[in-house]
Amino acid sequence: xxxxxxxxxxxxxxxxxxxxxxxxxxxxxxxxxxxxxxxxxxxxxxxxxxxxxxxxxxxxxxxxxxxxxxxxxxxxxxxxxxxxxxxxxxxxxxxxxxxxxxxxxxxxxxxxxxxxxxxxxxxxxxxxxxxxxxxxxxxxxxxxxxxxxxxxxxxxxxxxxxxxxxxxxxxxxxxxxxxxxxxxxxxxxxxxxxxxxxxxxxxxxxxxxxxxxxxxxxxxxxxxxxxxxxxxxxxxxxxxxxxxxxxxxxxxxxxxxxxxxxxxxxxxxxxxxxxxxxxxxxxxxxxxxxxxxxxxxxxxxxxxxxxxxxxxxxxxxxxxxxxxxxxxxxxxxxxxxxxxxxxxxxxxxxxxxxxxxxx
Numbered sequence: 001x002x003x004x005x006x007x008x009x010x011x012x013x014x015x016x017x018x019x020x021x022x023x024x025x026x027x028x029x030x031x032x033x034x035x036x037x038x039x040x041x042x043x044x045x046x047x048x049x050x051x052x053x054x055x056x057x058x059x060x061x062x063x064x065x066x067x068x069x070x071x072x073x074x075x076x077x078x079x080x081x082x083x084x085x086x087x088x089x090x091x092x093x094x095x096x097x098x099x100x101x102x103x104x105x106x107x108x109x110x111x112x113x114x115x116x117x118x119x120x121x122x123x124x125x126x127x128x129x130x131x132x133x134x135x136x137x138x139x140x141x142x143x144x145x146x147x148x149x150x151x152x153x154x155x156x157x158x159x160x161x162x163x164x165x166x167x168x169x170x171x172x173x174x175x176x177x178x179x180x181x182x183x184x185x186x187x188x189x190x191x192x193x194x195x196x197x198x199x200x201x202x203x204x205x206x207x208x209x210x211x212x213x214x215x216x217x218x219x220x221x222x223x224x225x226x227x228x229x230x231x232x233x234x235x236x237x238x239x240x241x242x243x244x245x246x247x248x249x250x251x252x253x254x255x256x257x258x259x260x261x262x263x264x265x266x267x268x269x270x271x272x273x274x275x276x277x278x279x280x281x282x283x284x285x286x287x288x289x290x291x292x293x294x295x296x297x298x299x300x301x302x303x304x305x306x307x308x309x310x311x312x313x314x315x316x317x318x319x320x321x322x323x324x325x326x327x328x329x330x331x332x333x334x335x336x337x338x339x340x341x342x343x344x345x346x347x348x349x350x351x352x353x354x355x356x357x358x359x
Contacts (some may be wrong), residue, residue, distance in 0.1 A: 007156060010070040010081060012062045012132065014275050019058060022247055022274060026053040029248040040256045048251040051263040052270065061268050065105075068112065070132075073156060075149045078141065081132035082125035084157060087116040093186070093359055094121040094159040095351075096150055096177070100168025101282055102254035103338065104131045104272040106265070107167060111340045114348040120355070123157055125150070127169065127285070131272045135281035142288040143169070144295070147176035151184070160184060163355050167191045167340065169285060175323065178301035186358045187302040187327075189351050191339055192311065195318035203317065214313035221312070228256060232286035240280035247274055254279075257337070260310060265341055302358055304328030306350040308335030308343055328354050 029049050034042045068083045083105065086092070095115065099107040105124050115122050126133040128141045128149065150173070154162050163186050166174030171190035178185040196218070197203055207215070222229075231239060242249040250270055258266040273279050303326045307314055320326060330350055335343030 005073070005156060007071050007073045010072045010132070012065055012070070014058065014062060018275055023053060025247050029246075031248070032252075040252050040259060044255065044259055045248060045252045047263055048255055048267060048270070049248050052247065052251070052267045056264070056267045056271070058271055058275075061106075061271060064109065072132075073153070075152050075156075076145070078128045078137060078149070079134050080125055080128065080149065080153060081134075082123055082153065083112070085112050085116050085122045085124070087119050087121055089119045091359070092119050092121045093355055094123060094154065094157070094162040095355070096123045096125070096154055096162060096164050096174075098125070098146075098150070098164070098166040098170030098173045099127060099130070100166075100170050100172075101130070101285065102257055102269060102273070103168060104269050106268045106272060107338055108340050110344045111348050111351075114344065115351065118348070118352045120352075121159075123154065123159075125153060127173075127282075129281035129284055130278055131276050133278075134276065135278055136284060139284075140288065141285065142292040143173045143285070144176055144292060146173050147180055150177050151181045154184075161186060163358070164188045165190070165351060168337065172289075175299050175303065176295075178303070179295060179299045182301050185301050187304065187355060188299070189304045189306070189328075189354050191306055191308065191337075191347070193303075193305055193314040193319040193323070194312070195315065195322045197318060198321070203321075211315050211317060214315040217313045218315075225256065228253075229286065232283045233290040234287070236283035236287050237280060240283060243273075243279040244277060250274060250279055260336055261338060261342070265338070298322055298324040300324055302327045304350070304354040305330065306339070306347055307331045308337070308339040308347075309333050310336040311339070312337070327357075 026049055031042050068085050070083055072079055072081050097108045105126055108124055112122055128146060129136040161184055164174040164177045171192045172194055174188045174190055178188045243253055254270055255266055303323045305314055332346055339347045
């Protein structure tokens with residue numbers, strides 16, 4: 001890694017002029033016309049806009065984030081922002097938690113206290129290009145480069161042995177942290193395992209009823225709401241022009257994957273993107289990953305899955321093809337893609353149980 005190795009304290013202080021500008025833009029929103037069945041409904045965007053304009057307390061979110069130790073460092077030429085919350089308990093196992101898109105560090109705020117109370121130190125970084133890490137400064141920041149940065153970040157925090165936890169994009173990055181540093185990473189815990197059919201007909205033989213249902217759900221996702229993935233893998237900059245200029249546009253686009261979430265949580269995530277002006281750079285991760293050359297071979301560190309009801313359905317036969325050491329596989333009939341927020345206790349219990357067996 002190149003660049004400075006020192007770590008600096010950080011505190012969020014959004015300029016009042018930015019808050020006033022956001023309020024003015026929201027007040028002047030021009031809502032789209034619509035026909036049903038063509039995407040995120042106007043009613044949902046209106047709900048987000050009105051909540052953001054009239055009820056959301058951005059200073060309260062700022063204060064909540066500032067109540068935790070926040071730091072920055074530069075790794076491989078990129079600013080990295082992170083929360084570092086120590087449990088204060090002897091023998092604490094460090095965990096690095098990684099969010100995805102269109103989430104942010106807000107995804108994991110509800111688990112910070114329960115995890116530290118359970119005896120874990122927590123490092124919660126903003127992914128390069130997201131939030132307070134700021135825009136990426138050059139190309140090449142794919143999941144593999146981020147994983148390398150995470151191993152360096154944990155070393156700078158003084159940790160030689162730790163676990164990795166991830167959701168969404170973080171569930172793609174975290175296994176790569178384990179692949180890079182199997183001698184240091186005791187285990188990886190994710191809420192999705194993104195292993196797909198390879199095209200080999202033998203893989204599709206004798207599917208169980210559960211596996212067939214998982215494939216049907218995957219097909220539904222790609223046929224119904226997967227267009228964002230195609231666009232962001234090809235031309236993320238094209239849509240970014242609208243998002244960085246319109247908070248309502250940001251609500252519609254980023255909000256497409258948060259339609260089932262409470263408005264306070266959805267707007268908190270939107271606010272992070274808006275005030276850090278990272279709508280464009282965050283979406284570049286999709287394009288970067290599409291251009292990356294993936295490593296060959298299976299991951300070998302212990303891997304645990306906690307899958308939640310209203311989310312991507314991981315399929316074990318494909319997961320075992322890509323990961324040789326799956327030691328925990330739990331599915332729950334609650335929660336969503338943002339289980340750390342809406343099924344907090346269940347997720348924390350699963351994470352704690354998984355890592356307690358690996359200390």
